[in-house]
Amino acid sequence: MSQELVPAVEKEKKWLRIIAIWSLLTAALGFGFYLLVLFSDIEKTFTILEHVDVAVSTILNILICIGLWRSAGWGWKVAVISIPLVWMYSIYTISTDYKPGAGLFFSFFLFIDTAILHFLFRKSVRNILNISSRFWSGLHWIKYPLFFSAIFLLLLDFFGNGGSALTALFLFASIRIVQKIRSRQQGRQ
Numbered sequence: 001m002s003q004e005l006v007p008a009v010e011k012e013k014k015w016l017r018i019i020a021i022w023s024l025l026t027a028a029l030g031f032g033f034y035l036l037v038l039f040s041d042i043e044k045t046f047t048i049l050e051h052v053d054v055a056v057s058t059i060l061n062i063l064i065c066i067g068l069w070r071s072a073g074w075g076w077k078v079a080v081i082s083i084p085l086v087w088m089y090s091i092y093t094i095s096t097d098y099k100p101g102a103g104l105f106f107s108f109f110l111f112i113d114t115a116i117l118h119f120l121f122r123k124s125v126r127n128i129l130n131i132s133s134r135f136w137s138g139l140h141w142i143k144y145p146l147f148f149s150a151i152f153l154l155l156l157d158f159f160g161n162g163g164s165a166l167t168a169l170f171l172f173a174s175i176r177i178v179q180k181i182r183s184r185q186q187g188r189q
Contacts, residue, residue, distance in 0.1 A: 012125055013071055019116050020069040023079075026109075027061035030054060050093075057086050073129040076120055077136065083113050084142045091149055095161075103156030103164075110150035117143040148172050 034054045037044050046054075060082040067075015087110060094102055119125060121140040131137065148168045155164040 008124065009128060012122075012128055015119060016068045016071055016125070016128075019079075019119070020065045020067075020075075022112070022116070023061040023064040023068070027058045027065070030061070031058045049089075053086075053089055053093075060086065071129060073131055076126075076129045076131055079120060080117065080136065080139055080142065083117060084146060087113065087146060087149065091153070094153065098156070100157055103153035107150045107154035110146060110153060114143050114146045114150055117146065144172070 031054060034046075036042070038046070060078060064075055064079045064082065066072075067078055069075075090106070091110075094106055121137070121143065126132070126137060148171065151171060152164045152168040155167050158164075159167060
């Protein structure tokens with residue numbers, strides 16, 4: 001490996017460790033909140049699905065932490081699969097039991113997870129972790145639904161369900177149009 005590449009690889013590995021710490025922090029906060037509600041006077045009863053969600057999310061975040069901390073390819077795979085799946089259930093529960101301000105609060109975390117996925121799909125990161133399969137690299141599209149879900153949640157308090165959905169859809173269409181125009185311009189050159 002050439003001398004110029006070593007700092008770049010080390011920089012990517014530092015970011016992988018930051019993401020690992022974020023995953024561990026997320027696991028601790030989620031499980032901590034669960035225990036706080038479970039053993040306090042807060043009047044909240046958990047459904048079976050909520051118990052399973054907390055357990056699965058905590059375990060997956062710990063696995064992501066261990067895997068990415070060690071720069072292991074399996075940690076990347078767990079992150080790429082689990083982040084969208086955990087958020088699918090979370091977005092569903094947020095929207096069915098919505099409290100004012102929840103969208104704004106949770107969109108912050110969803111934007112972070114979307115940025116994490118964006119980073120993980122970078123070619124340099126996939127190379128460090130030896131992710132070369134077309135199947136895995138082809139899953140990069142996963143970050144877009146999460147990004148627009150974050151926009152939807154962010155705008156939910158301001159525009160309501162319909163306005164948020166329309167705004168997210170308009171933004172998605174605008175980005176796709178710009179991407180098409182760029183690809184046509186690159187094809188002509």
